[in-house]
Amino acid sequence: MNPSLVQYILHLADNSFINGHRLSEWCGHGPALEVDMALSNIALDNIGAARSFYQYAAQLEGGDKTEDYYPHWRTLREFRNVLLVELPNGDFADTIARSFFFDAYQFLFYKALTNSKDLQLAAIAEKSLKEVTYHLRFSSEWVIRLGDGTEESKERMQASIHKLWDYTGELFSASDTEKEMIDAGIATDISLLKPEWDKIISDTLEEATLSYPLRADGAWFQNGGKRGIHTEHFGFILAEVQYMQKTYPGAEW
Amino acid sequence: MRTKEDIFQLLENVSDPEVPVLTVLDLGIIRDVIIINDNEVEIVITPTYSGCPAMNTIAMNIKFELMANGIQHVRVREILSPAWTTDWMTEAGKLKLNSYGIAPPQYTTLNNPREMDAVVPCPQCHSKDTVLVSQFGSTACKALYKCNSCLEPFDYFKCH
Numbered sequence: 001m002n003p004s005l006v007q008y009i010l011h012l013a014d015n016s017f018i019n020g021h022r023l024s025e026w027c028g029h030g031p032a033l034e035v036d037m038a039l040s041n042i043a044l045d046n047i048g049a050a051r052s053f054y055q056y057a058a059q060l061e062g063g064d065k066t067e068d069y070y071p072h073w074r075t076l077r078e079f080r081n082v083l084l085v086e087l088p089n090g091d092f093a094d095t096i097a098r099s100f101f102f103d104a105y106q107f108l109f110y111k112a113l114t115n116s117k118d119l120q121l122a123a124i125a126e127k128s129l130k131e132v133t134y135h136l137r138f139s140s141e142w143v144i145r146l147g148d149g150t151e152e153s154k155e156r157m158q159a160s161i162h163k164l165w166d167y168t169g170e171l172f173s174a175s176d177t178e179k180e181m182i183d184a185g186i187a188t189d190i191s192l193l194k195p196e197w198d199k200i201i202s203d204t205l206e207e208a209t210l211s212y213p214l215r216a217d218g219a220w221f222q223n224g225g226k227r228g229i230h231t232e233h234f235g236f237i238l239a240e241v242q243y244m245q246k247t248y249p250g251a252e253w
Numbered sequence: 254m255r256t257k258e259d260i261f262q263l264l265e266n267v268s269d270p271e272v273p274v275l276t277v278l279d280l281g282i283i284r285d286v287i288i289i290n291d292n293e294v295e296i297v298i299t300p301t302y303s304g305c306p307a308m309n310t311i312a313m314n315i316k317f318e319l320m321a322n323g324i325q326h327v328r329v330r331e332i333l334s335p336a337w338t339t340d341w342m343t344e345a346g347k348l349k350l351n352s353y354g355i356a357p358p359q360y361t362t363l364n365n366p367r368e369m370d371a372v373v374p375c376p377q378c379h380s381k382d383t384v385l386v387s388q389f390g391s392t393a394c395k396a397l398y399k400c401n402s403c404l405e406p407f408d409y410f411k412c413h
Binding site: 131 | 300302303304305306332333334335336337386387388389390391393397413
């Protein structure tokens with residue numbers, strides 16, 4: 001059992017899990033019924049993918065580890081998601097900007113991961129790619145509706161794009177674990193995804209009549225999630241996710 | 254000695270908990286049936302959608318059905334590849350869906366038009382004058398449509 005492989009799987013699981021958790025916070029609070037259902041469905045898809053990854057990790061680690069251990073019992077610094085997905089939902093434009101950036105990444109990421117030497121990861125990628133294609137369509141179409149919408153929707157959508165831009169750099173910067181797994185032919189080489197990702201983003205922003213944020217080459221970007229260094233928001237997520245299990249360990253229903 | 258056919262017969266009794274007119278065979282989620290001996294069987298299934306909450310119940314129901322018919326050891330194993338597609342749904346299953354009031358997938362994944370262009374006939378009055386209300390419905394697999402002829406809303410089982 002390779003500990004680096006387990007860490008890599010948990011990074012993928014945490015990305016989907018935290019993203020799904022944030023989206024689930026919209027359930028019952030969406031701006032319109034149709035959107036409420038959409039966000040809840042997308043959240044569920046994400047959590048389903050997270051389950052597949054957590055199950056695989058539990059299988060590799062063995063012992064009495066199950067999929068439930070990882071989201072409910074790990075401490076803050078053991079989570080390996082990118083910072084982008086843990087950001088608060090904010091207003092609808094903030095959520096759409098976050099989803100748009102992440103869904104475009106996930107689409108390209110899973111496409112590449114279907115070629116992984118690890119057959120289970122390739123299988124999870126094949127399954128998730130179908131669903132993420134819908135997610136990207138949903139978020140990119142809302143970027144366009146809001147961008148090419150009213151004065152207020154355009155203002156808010158543009159502001160959200162700018163606000164979250166600094167969190168997208170981490171998506172393409174491989175951690176040490178990722179570098180090891182890339183060399184082993186198991187992980188997606190995320191540094192190669194950036195040009196295609198940029199194209200999806202810029203094409204959509206153009207259709208949305210929004211401006212594309214400029215960043216100098218080599219500029220600093222928000223990072224640390226992959227090393228377990230999270231934002232101040234993460235503690236609140238864990239308080240909600242872990243409260244029941246930590247207060248009543250082993251509780252089931 | 255139990256045969257695969259015996260087991261498939263039993264699986265006809267296991268329904269989708271969300272859409273009880275469909276059996277697990279209609280859905281196309283049974284990938285393999287492995288007879289180890291008269292008392293030990295392994296069923297290999299594949300999930301429809303990643304987050305589908307019905308899969309646990311389906312696996313349990315498969316176990317119960319086989320155990321109730323005298324097979325003491327039943328193992329249900331899930332595989333993810335090849336990924337499930339609505340192309341694997343049986344024609345009989347699609348007819349059952351329609352009579353139940355859910356429009357079945359209208360296309361195969363190969364000749365799938367843009368969702369907006371898909372023509373989905375109303376399961377109640379069969380009119381083709383229907384409109385997509387929402388890509389997402391009450392479950393991950395369904396979209397919401399409305400019929401302009403009889404004015405009834407209906408679920409559509411999406412091509413996947």
